[in-house]
Amino acid sequence: MSSESPKNSEVKNFIYQEIDRDLAEGKNGKKILTRFPPEPNGYLHIGHAKSICLNFGIAQHYNAACNLRFDDTNPVKEEVEYVDSIQEDIKWLGFKWEGEPKYASDYFEQLYEWAIKLIRKGKAYVCELTPEEIAAQKGTPTEPGQESPYRNRSLAENLDLFQRMRNGEFKDGEKILRAKIDMASSNMHMRDPIMYRIIHKPHHRTGDKWCIYPMYDYTHGQSDFIEEITHSICTLEFEVHRPLYNWFLDQILEDEATPEVRPRQIEFARLNLNYTVMSKRKLLELVQKGIVSGWDDPRMPTISGLRRRGYTPESVRMFAEKVGVARRENVIDIGLLEYCVREDLNKRAMRVNAVLDPVKLIITNFPEDKVEMMETINNPEDESMGSRTIPFSREIYIERDDFMEEPPKKFFRLGPGLEVRLKSAYIIKCEDFKKDENGHITEIYCTYDPETRSGMPQADRKVKGTLHWVSASHAIDAEVRLYDRLFMNEEPDGHRDVDFKEYLNPDSLKTLAGCKLEPMLADAKPLGSFQFQRLGYFCVDKDSKSDRLIFNKTVGLKDSWAKANK
């Protein structure tokens, strides 16, 4: 958690302005309490991260708290696995909720009592229409609906039936409890919405205590009220629910003493990212069909996927800050997310040498048995990270891409007769090379200039390029997984006639074996991040073992050479 004090002068988004206004008007006894209310039916994704940063960020800003509340009103879809992963992800992001995690299911008894209150007020009734009949009677956005024949049951009958619903006397779908509002409302959600339905399925927390479960609309606002949430922040699609949110609160608060806190719903536009899908349903499909390795596959936009990919909590928070919060639909370029992780890792990641596609280079005038230890800076952006030594010898590996038999003019790397600097070592000159029968370069022969060792006066000589390298006999092997975007279309789920899976990128994962790393990487711990010099940021995969190192590519370095050659 940030320890920064409230910065009221700093302009934030419109929600802060609304809160400031409520504060100025003295609402809610000048208290602020937010909540993050996930349904435990899937893993959290980057869109949730935006909401988490918003809700917890507001709490921090106003020196207030934020609750974690699981919206667990549908046992058909919800699982403990998700409850656990959600908590892990929020903690990883760096936020701490107030007290213990809360659950809407904790409030089932209270909700039930309030439902009886509504029945007694003539504001709710037990209906026996089938889902099809209800749909048929609901009308359309342009036509009013019809009233249910069960709408005007007697109080006694409603009370009796609702009790028997709870007792388990009816099968799933046989009866429901509906609010009695207005079947002609221009807002579909006010056309006698369902409050309770019968589901004979054990709940992950309440077990088989209940067989009737409250719907979202009847649950959310009341849960906010119970917890004394002042600002209930949600995404735009709930905007049309707001009148209902307020209606339910009006009903349960009628005839009661004026409460100190009356929660207020405020909506903002959800995050959309191009080249990805964000719906939990589609993410679940990718997992279930084995298209990705799991919810935490590094290509997934889930928080656990980003974590495994090498994203830092700081970078995700920076991203949430940069995308802003407003009420208009938006599509954020995935490049901004990549910018954020580069920005963060640039300052923190140790620079190491790794050759992903190695080709052997022999320094012909370097003694065969000699090993020189070269000093190299751990991070030029952070002097406090110090330096280390790396072994240099007659045979090294360099990147295959760093040699061209017939290089173009602006190729500042190695080619016949060309000179380059080996990072932290010597300037070398290419004298010869060897090819196999397929034309592949197998060995490159160079001479080195002993006067150009880093630190020596002659080392300042200008050469066009600097290459990374590893000593062949000291190098350790590793597997490196290169990731690209999962989808090739900017909006994979934005085409009515095309399934989003049609746009899957067949090259979203490339696994490289036999990559050559400098020796110190043998001790790298899972999730540790490094900059592979001149290549990008990589992290140790969670499955990496000391005898089988696995690195994930988080993001490449900006590459103006590659860009210029497009």
Added chain:
RNA sequence: UGUCCUGUGGUGUAACGGUAGCACAGAUGGUUUUGGUCCAUCUAGUCAGGGUUCGAAUCCUUGCGGGACAACCA
């Protein structure tokens, strides 16, 4: 042919009746033992029409564009 929300550079987001700013992306130059970083410069915007006003991105109005809403999901 309903109700509600929403239109600011390519993408996001500020400006709350008084000089349209910031970030990313893009371009150019400089520094550099990472073709990274960093620094400098540049490109590019108020959906359209009408009205109110000394003055409108901002208020009103009419169009037009985009989105949401008819799950016993949340």
